[in-house]
Amino acid sequence: MSKEKVYAVQNLSTPSRCVTFDENICDGCNICIQHCQMDVLHPNPVKGKPPIVLYPDECWYGGCCVKECPKGREGAIRLNWPLMLTMRWKDKKTGEHYRFRMKNPPPPNPRLPSGGWRPHSEYFKPEK
């Protein structure tokens, strides 16, 4: 058996991991905190580190944090839909079933939505 320490951890209400950060990509700029409607995120006391997900069960899954993140496309921050509400679909021709984040997913679909990915905050910048 491993000698890893065991902790008594407070029982959190779910969902408890609405967003996760990749510490190697996120530089702690905190722009996501500015755009979170529900103030789910809190600045990390250690400068340069990702925000702390302080109130995960208040998240409304709007994805504002991901959309506004300057390194969102590189994967600095990720929104995690609760498993209970995962999206499922099937291939019309083959009848094969899929779900969001499965082990062997189909290849990504590169098509952009009509109008592209423009974040809301771009409009706030003064005209060039």
Added chain:
Amino acid sequence: MPVKKESSEKGAGLIEWQYPVKYGVAKEVITDVLVLGGGLAGLSAAMGAAKKGMKVALVEKGCISHAGCGGAGIDHWHEATTNPASKVSPEEYTQATIEALGRYNCGIGQYIACRESYDTLLELEKLGMKIRDSEDEFKGAPFRDEKTKFIFAYDYKNSYCITIWGTGMKGALGRGCRELGVEIFERVNAQSLLTEGGKQGGRVVGAIGLNVRTGELIIFRAKATIICTSGETRLWYFSSEQRSIYTNQKPGQIAGEGWTAAWRVGAEFSLFEKSVPLNTGGLAGVDMVPFSGGFWDAEWRACTMVDATGKEIPWFDRDGNPITGVTQRNMPAAGQKFFLPNLFAHPRGISPADKEVLRKYAEPYQMKGMHKRIANGELVPPLYADLPSMPEPERRVVFGLHIGEEGKTKIFYRYLTAAGFDPDKHMLEFNPVAMLPRARTFGFNSGGLVPDWNLRTNLEGLYAAGASLLSGGGAAYSCCTGQYAGRKAAEYAASAAEPVVDRKQLDREKERIYAPIRRKSGIDWKEFNLGINKVMQVYCGDIRNEESLKVGLKWLDELKEQEVTQVYARNPHELGRALESLNLVNMAEMVIHASLARKASSAWLNFFRSDCPKVDPPEWRKWITTKLDGDKVKVGELPIDYWGELKKNYEAHCGL
């Protein structure tokens, strides 16, 4: 003050609150016009007032880039009856929506929206929002006007609803506010309205806001105040696990605090007896795609749907004649001038005469009785959106524009396509689901502040716009009534006396606002919120009765005596949430009193009283109003068409 680090990381400990804590500090802001709420209505109201040269301050408890019901995005711009392609006049459209809602639709806001919707849209275009298919992505599609490059939703023939790239709307309005010099206060939760002499029913002279990061108070002194907040998201039902099902568009902090603040100072409301069963299945009893995936009847309209065996679910016109072809699903029936979108909430139990009125405007529909057909084996669940079978422009406009621009669907599109979903090949799963027992919600066209033709409430100095208005709501509606209320509040402020706030009222409100942080233990805001939910579910649910409603009031009083004095908060964030939940007591009272006052059942309002079982008796087709008078509730009434002649009154008051 140390707080517990609530994250799922192993061994999480306590961290220091990272914002400076300034409990008790009060800053004063003096302005001409104060706007409460930074959603579509709020930003528009601020612009409307600022264009008239007023000094404007706007308060938002989140951040304006995404705040409000339409904050994440919008795909449909309704009521664009004056666009060059529209074949319906503002008068016709307003009349139709009034009739189709059993006359429980306030004509003032509705007509303002119809008159100003298109011009407001052009203004948004100037501010940078995309409203036309200028890249010709949808060239030749049956829903596109080749001249203007507008693309239309719902009734293609009559072209009154424009599909827009509305994720740019908050940005465009934000830019409009910035250019006009509106002063914006984010993360400030407007808690209470201030009145002249601190008196209920007196002129409104500003508001108190609480900064939910620092705990600092801001006292706004304003000549005129406009309420632009939205309503209930957690009065009957509150579940963090399932939240996004029922707040598809509204984040949970939309808790109706603008209303409860107005209620306490004596503003007049109507229609709070109306609510609908909380249907996790969205509008047609078909589940919206979990978390952010849009409505079957709006964003996914008119996608082909098949069951698990591949059987296609047929479409019919309003008279039950089968429809062939995808385009026909968005065309009026033979002999019908136009149809209205989203008449989905066909009330059960309406009279034959009312049914005939609904038929006049009914839209093409998919086969009814989904649940029964599944039970008898005719359909096999789950159901699928058969995107691959759709013509390319129809497929793309559903998945790529509606899904992409409406509400939270942009992030949905991003993750779903990254996970491999391809609408050319794949069919997305939908589930027919039941309603949650006893859980209810206000729904569309529900209660609100009673306006006059100036969008003023019964209180001097207090105006309202957007979803805070009686039977109000929707993106175009909110932007149009916002600008209108902004203009009218500015007109008033231009000659109004200096606002003087009452010290005693300030002290009282300060005491109330900070009470939860003075407690070290007690009841957590979530437990309190759920306690209110239970009272509403049991005593003010599907079937109401004078006796049970009164018992409900008794339990609310008990909550006020006991638990209200025990709710605690450990930091400014928790304080904000605690106040939201505490204010729900007032909203619960508003609903129960409104329910007591209407002594007749109504199918249109989804309001059933077992002690007054007669449904929609003609003498009750009127607005029942409620307001606080001291600590008693004063009930009044207004004729159902109290606004008089629409065109004449609009033109006399609009200020354009």
